[in-house]
Amino acid sequence: xxxxxxxxxxxxxxxxxxxxxxxxxxxxxxxxxxxxxxxxxxxxxxxxxxxxxxxxxxxxxxxxxxxxxxxxxxxxxxxxxxxxxxxxxxxxxxxxxxxxxxxxxxxxxxxxxxxxxxxxxxxxxxxxxxxxxxxxxxxxxxxxxxxxxxxxxxxxxxxxxxxxxxxxxxxxxxxxxxxxxxxxxxxxxxxxxxxxxxxxxxxxxxxxxxxxxxxxxxxxxxxxxxxxxxxxx
Amino acid sequence: xxxxxxxxxxxxxxxxxxxxxxxxxxxxxxxxxxxxxxxxxxxxxxxxxxxxxxxxxxxxxxxxxxxxxxxxxxxxxxxxxxxxxxxxxxxxxxxxxxxxxxxxxxxxxxxxxxxxxxxxxxxxxxxxxxxxxxxxxxxxxxxxxxxxxxxx
Numbered sequence: 323x324x325x326x327x328x329x330x331x332x333x334x335x336x337x338x339x340x341x342x343x344x345x346x347x348x349x350x351x352x353x354x355x356x357x358x359x360x361x362x363x364x365x366x367x368x369x370x371x372x373x374x375x376x377x378x379x380x381x382x383x384x385x386x387x388x389x390x391x392x393x394x395x396x397x398x399x400x401x402x403x404x405x406x407x408x409x410x411x412x413x414x415x416x417x418x419x420x421x422x423x424x425x426x427x428x429x430x431x432x433x434x435x436x437x438x439x440x441x442x443x444x445x446x447x448x449x450x451x452x453x454x455x456x457x458x459x460x461x462x463x464x465x466x467x468x469x470x471x472x473x474x475x476x477x478x479x480x481x482x483x484x485x486x487x488x489x490x491x492x493x494x495x496x497x498x499x500x501x502x503x504x505x506x507x508x509x510x511x512x513x514x515x516x517x518x519x520x521x522x523x524x525x526x527x528x529x530x531x532x533x534x535x536x537x538x539x540x541x542x543x544x545x546x547x548x549x550x551x552x553x554x555x
Numbered sequence: 556x557x558x559x560x561x562x563x564x565x566x567x568x569x570x571x572x573x574x575x576x577x578x579x580x581x582x583x584x585x586x587x588x589x590x591x592x593x594x595x596x597x598x599x600x601x602x603x604x605x606x607x608x609x610x611x612x613x614x615x616x617x618x619x620x621x622x623x624x625x626x627x628x629x630x631x632x633x634x635x636x637x638x639x640x641x642x643x644x645x646x647x648x649x650x651x652x653x654x655x656x657x658x659x660x661x662x663x664x665x666x667x668x669x670x671x672x673x674x675x676x677x678x679x680x681x682x683x684x685x686x687x688x689x690x691x692x693x694x695x696x697x698x699x700x701x702x703x704x705x706x707x
Contacts, residue, residue: 485576485608517577520608545576548604550583550614553569 324360324414327431331358335422345392348382348415354422355415364408365440366433371401372416374425382415406431409443435461437476442468442506445477445525451484452541459496459533467507470499472529478538480526482518485545489515492528494536501525518542556619558629558696559703564594564620573604573612581606595622595703623666623700627655630696637689643680647693650676667706670697 324331333356340353349355362368372379382397383404395412396402399419406412416427439446440462448455459474468475480500482488491514492498500516501509502524509525518524528538559565568590573583585602587593598620603613621629631651634644654669674697681690 485610545606545608545610547610547612548573548575548581548606550571550573550602550604550612552571552585552600552602552614552616554616 324358324427324429327363327433328429330426330428332424333358333416333427334424335416335418336424338422343390344415345382345384345388345390345394347392347394347397348384348388349417353417355417358414358416358427360412360414360429362406362408362410362412362431364433364438364444365436366406366408366431367403368406368412369401369403369430370414371428372425373400373428374418374423377421377423377425378419379425380417380419382417384413384415385410386413387411388413405434408438408441437462439476439478441465442477442525445479448478448480448526448538448540449483451486452539454537454539456535456537457528458535459528459530460535462533464529465506468527469501469509469511470527470529472497472531474531474533475527475529478526478528480524480540482520482522482524482542484520484542485518486542487515487517487545488524488540488542490526490538490540492536492538494530494534495532496528496530496534496536498538499527499529501527517545556621558621558626558699559595559623560699561592561702562705563592565592566590567593567618567620569600569618571602571614573602575606575608576610593618593620595620623658623703624655626696626700626703627651627658630693630700631655633689633696634693637686637693639680639689647673647676647680663704663706667701667704670701670704670706673697 335354335356338354338356340349340355372381379400381402382394384392385395396404459476462474462476464475490498498514500512503509557565571583573581575581581604583602583604585600598618599615601615605611634647650673654666657665674694677690677693681687
């Protein structure tokens with residue numbers, strides 16, 4: 323596992339083999355493939371190198387755990403540069419051209435200018451019966467499965483602290499929608515306000531066709547008492 | 556408002572309901588409960604409900620059970636309003652007035668007798684100067700008062 327946004331490790335593919343469940347595209351000539359994994363902390367650019375002073379290396383990068391049939395996101399001699407998606411684990415295969423030996427694997431990651439809560443899975447937690455938080459959709463993009471049609475969106479997660487009716491509002495020319503549900507493709511819109519029960523988890527999407535800084539505010543009106551209907555005297 | 560039909564009052568049934576803030580039906584309890592024998596007079600019923608969040612609400616209403624004086628006055632008014640022949644109206648209202656005087660004097664036996672006489676008089680007139688439905692209602696009213704008074 324490669325840890326952190328930059329680093330270097332000393333490795334070797336001596337005695338490394340190639341098995342049937344490894345993707346064919348990971349191997350070069352001799353099949354002495356060794357593997358590394360790295361988790362992208364956010365969207366950005368990753369530079370990867372495998373440096374050996376005696377031999378030409380080959381680097382192939384797969385998004386997610388590869389199968390025998392997987393194709394790499396990118397593969398090149400010696401090193402690669404690729405755009406990565408936050409939250410994705412990348413698997414890196416390093417092979418040598420002619421004979422196995424020792425080499426350094428180096429990596430350097432630069433986060434993009436996208437907000438950290440650009441993706442639903444990295445939604446920013448917000449809390450409280452009421453409150454406000456600053457954010458921006460500048461640099462944000464929309465994910466493939468997310469609801470709504472605005473091109474720039476960021477996400478928040480809010481857990482209802484008590485029963486009531488919550489109202490979300492946003493400025494900066496952005497719109498806000500709250501959703502229930504636990505996966506991006508299955509979110510159900512509640513609009514900008516709605517009744518909640520303590521413990522409900524809402525995904526709150528702030529979006530706009532024109533990206534802008536904004537302030538998201540929310541307020542929860544306490545749930546009223548029950549209504550008892552009795553006969554008229 | 557209802558009329559007593561026994562010395563203890565009358566069994567009264569009523570319907571109540573409660574919903575939580577999201578419109579879901581929740582249980583509600585009342586004291587006294589529906590089906591209770593309400594005594595003559597006015598009784599306040601209080602109904603309470605609590606939702607899953609522990610929020611509570613109560614509403615009250617009154618149940619009025621008429622005793623013999625109120626029922627007697629109502630019966631007299633019904634006789635007057637029935638549009639009977641003048642002579643018949645005068646006879647029946649006179650009987651009821653006598654019953655009221657005996658009631659005010661707490662002469663229960665005389666009241667019972669007077670109501671019995673009223674029943675006899677109504678039944679004699681039934682189908683003649685009074686409609687059968689009116690007669691049945693007058694008799695039922697008088698018999699109910701006799702039940703309240705535990706007349707023999």
